Amino acid sequence: MENEEKKKETGALREKLDARGAHFTRQRAAVYDYLRQVDHHPTADEIYLAVKSGLPKISLATVYKNLEALVDCGAASKLTYGDAAARYDIRTDHHFHSRCRICGKIADVEPVRSDALLGLIDLQAGFSIENWRIEVIGICLKCKEIRRD
Amino acid sequence: MENEEKKKETGALREKLDARGAHFTRQRAAVYDYLRQVDHHPTADEIYLAVKSGLPKISLATVYKNLEALVDCGAASKLTYGDAAARYDIRTDHHFHSRCRICGKIADVEPVRSDALLGLIDLQAGFSIENWRIEVIGICLKCKEIRRD
DNA sequence: ATTCTTGCAAAAGATTTGCAAACAA
DNA sequence: TTGTTTGCAAATCTTTTGCAAGAAT
Secondary structure, eight states: OHHHHHHHHHHHHHHHHHHTTOOOOHHHHHHHHHHHHOSSOOBHHHHHHHHHTTSTTOOHHHHHHHHHHHHHTTSOEEEOSSSSSOEEESOOSSOEEEEETTTOOEEEEEESSGGGGGGGEEOOTTOEEEEEEEEEEEEOHHHHHHHTO | OHHHHHHHHHHHHHHHHHHTTOOOOHHHHHHHHHHHHOSSOOBHHHHHHHHHTTSTTOOHHHHHHHHHHHHHTTSOEEEOSSSSSOEEESOOSSOEEEEETTTOOEEEEEESSGGGGGGGEEOOTTOEEEEEEEEEEEEOHHHHHHHTO
8 A cells, every 4th residue: 555655665764864863854754755756856946835835834944954964865866957956856876867958857867888988988097987977958759749840 | 479379269259259249348358368278167256356357347247248148159168067156168069077076176078979878878768869968077186196095 | 851953034155137337330 | 329248236046054942862
């Protein structure tokens, strides 16, 4: 049943927070739950507005603090692809993103042979790679169909 | 001689601005010249401080407006890799960047077989790629030598 | 009991905007 | 002369911070 699944996830969050000496709170759980339930990568403000319906007194500052706590304990990640506002992602594994130039939607892109990237670029000598990010910009299927280009 | 080179570049900038109906001004040329002479990717504020020595009355807002004009006419590009402040680059051709986690230095990375990137990722069906960006994060040679890790 | 979190307001940092005077075409 | 740019100040937007009261461990 759905409640079992929810309880399991809640427990997982509790453990991750605990490992960092952070507390489990209703506000924190609400931010986490919203991030889990949406299929896109919302900004702090969007999360704030959404979560406010269940917790009317929550403040935007609390949402920011909780997002930071979630990122710190490995329960979410922060996307900073140069928009005005940062976006947050429930996934923390290594993956990339595509952005539609028309509708702005950001979708997940899975790495297939990620390490082969190194052969495609001419890096300065002696640079030790620890991580890399790829963003693909273009037009998504939905926008293409609407425009019939 | 150096003046010939400078005049040629100035002429090129004038043409690009002209094509957009934009004017060539001392302030605009100063921002452009600074971008040409540095070997890194400065923020608007750094450009402002540097250009102010030659044009003491220039304002930060003017620097922002000029950077936008330069980007618009294809004389520079804007880097938004998620820092607090955007960075500007005199190059407008397709290339990438590396960032040192220790010293924060951003260096150019040349694409070798850039189109082969498509084989490395699993993009959603129907997405038309127009452009892509890669950022490599790690430790540069200089910082590695200092730490002797 | 102790430590962390909340909510509020204020502050901070980056960037944009409105506008009259100055400048470039 | 006409349209663009400048410099200034004020405004905007995102994010952070200080702090007293409240909640979690």
